[in-house]
Amino acid sequence: MSEDQKKQLEQQLWNIANTLRGKMNADEFRDYILGFIFYKYLAEKMEIYANGILKTDGIKYKSINENTKNGAEYIEAIREEALETLGYFLKPNELFSEVAKRGNSDVEGQSNFIIEDLQKILINIQLSTMGTESEDDFDNLFEDMDLNSTKLGKTPEARNEIIAKVLLHLDKIDFKLEDTELDVLGDAYEYLIGQFASGAGKKAGEFYTPQEVSMVLAKIVTTGKSKLKSVYDPTCGSGSLLLRVAKEVKEVSNYYGQEMNRTTYNLARMNMILHGVHYRKFDIKQEDTLEHPQHNGLQFEAIVANPPFSANWSANPLFTSDDRFSQYGKLAPASKADFAFVQHMIHHLADNGTMALVLPHGALFRGGAEQHIRKYLIEDRNYLDAVIGLPEKIFFGTDIPTCIMVFKKCRENPNDVVFIDASQHYGKGTQNYIRQEDIDKIIATYQNRITESKYSFVASIDQIKENDYNLNIPRYVDTFEEEEPIDLENVSSKLINLEKEINATKSNITNFCKELNISTPF
Structure with missing residues (x-):
């Protein structure tokens, strides 16, 4: 990724972050946007990992129907592997792209209200780690993301609209997670943290x-x-x-x-x-x-x-x-x-x-x-x-x-x-x-x-x-800078000339005052 592409990505993320800003201060909307980016990262890592396991079967993780016996068996097998390797687990319908799609659906008869689902998914990520080695590392990770906060919107519909909009914009960005040589998302995340720091003042x-x-x-x-x-x-x-x-x-x-x-x-x-x-x-x-x-x-x-x-x-x-x-x-x-x-x-x-x-x-x-x-x-x-x-x-x-x-x-x-x-x-x-x-x-x-x-x-x-x-x-380190020597003779000469100019000015003012028949100020 070139430097220009990197800067373009950083600007895209910052623009998306600012759609959440509203009346929130920097450290409040920081928690939401960084949390959404993190969720997208976890979901994409999960999908890449699951697709790798399923490659020999010629199927994709998103295509698995968990409501079928065969689908449930696939998901359980992948869950065990994912918890060992990744430390967490997400079902196909819990993936970021799927939630973003549902939140922005305009299909008649299909609800695009995703707040409750999304809050459950964030909790499920944590719950999936219970009793595993990674439990402490995922414990309450999303606790600062209250999707029902009135800071996101006065009504549930307003909150749903802004969240769905943010997810849609984020879903369009390719973090290139399959290229293990790049740390595009890591660098972008650092950039955002720096941007929030510059707006957070003393905090x-x-x-x-x-x-x-x-x-x-x-x-x-x-x-x-x-x-x-x-x-x-x-x-x-x-x-x-x-x-x-x-x-x-x-x-x-x-x-x-x-x-x-x-x-x-x-x-x-x-x-x-x-x-x-x-x-x-x-x-x-x-x-x-x-x-x-x-x-x-x-x-x-x-x-x-x-x-x-x-x-x-x-x-x-x-x-x-x-x-x-x-x-x-x-x-x-x-x-x-x-x-x-x-x-x-x-x-x-x-x-x-x-x-x-x-x-x-x-x-x-x-x-x-x-x-x-x-x-x-x-x-x-x-x-x-x-x-x-x-x-x-x-x-x-x-x-x-x-x-x-x-x-x-x-x-x-x-x-x-x-x-x-x-x-x-x-x-x-x-x-x-x-x-x-x-x-x-x-x-x-x-x-x-x-x-x-x-x-x-x-x-x-x-x-x-x-x-x-x-x-x-x-x-220990002498940083004293010597001042340039002062030419006292030159200073004295300037003072003498200045005195002459002052006397000449006084004389002119005195003459003007006499002509005007007023008192002189000297």
Whole structure:
């Protein structure tokens, strides 16, 4: 698929999404359109899989009549296979294209009211997984799609009309699922999530990390690796950051994530499945990561995160005996959970792993407990590998300056830490963005540990100690620009000439006043 075709598809989907908009805000109509796209994906995967099984019999899945004995036997056999391989099951009359057709039928005597059927089908997808390995991955996936919500229309007929219209438009789009080399739908889905994030303002940070930032994090944690046993994001949002890591390597064996927001958690699971990640290969949990961690005892080869900046957390004294925090002697402040996330991630980092996370700049230099934790990580553990300053206004809903901190338990360069000031290297827009050349420069500087005037500096551990574990980037990367020398003689000459001009103007005004026989202002 060419770049133009890709953009055309993205625009088509965005236009369809906007038919649902009405009076809903961005995060509300997002749940509907992404849910419908996901349903279409599941249905088409089901049909392709079933047709593959039926190929030797020379029949198509849609042609099976489940009301006949023979048809019922076919469907039961396919159901068992589908649950094992796909993790879910849909009957022929539950396929997306069939529902879209019924909803837009104008055949006399045939009802085109599909809301009740569609709601049952979405529930049936979940019910089909009950008692199977994939049950947790499909549990309540469609709970945010209330087809009877008055936001879709005041009357059932109005709601049915808009839903049928959306299904019809989506049904016409070919997601090319049979071409396993392409991820057309996955890319389009990511595009839509990004579009919704740009319209969601401050809320966007709850579920989306800008792709350029995701790319930097992903490239860092995959440096020197072509395969990963595991990747983990403790605040995974829509799962986009986990999927971005996968694009940097040939294979990721397992994906792990945790997300507190229920709606976003549903979106993350959909995103995984829709990108072709098998249900056995991902484990996304819904809970507060700091208060109720769900992956206890596990360690991961790559960890990435964009946690909520300076969030509140309980900082409960009981956590001083929690293995994640006990060795530090102090907990992160209750009003700033930034280093609590760092400690949590360090605990889950494998010895051969790399972790990279986005934090507000304040985490680099604030005192108290945070300084104590920084000192422990650098002096006692020597885990800090890099600090990267990012441009302003690149995150949705916040203008605060941010940075990336990189940690490793077994560092190839144990005697130094690379500091990079990438804050002045970006493209300008309503929301600033990191350009491809800026990403390449950050990664090359990190990987090669280059000192470059006004951009980067490789600091020794001793230098960091001398700065009392203050990691503020200007302490290491000198970005001071000397002002051009001022020619004082020239300035003096200009002032003298200016004084002469003023005196001449005063003299002219005085003469005019005399001619007019009025008082002079001087």
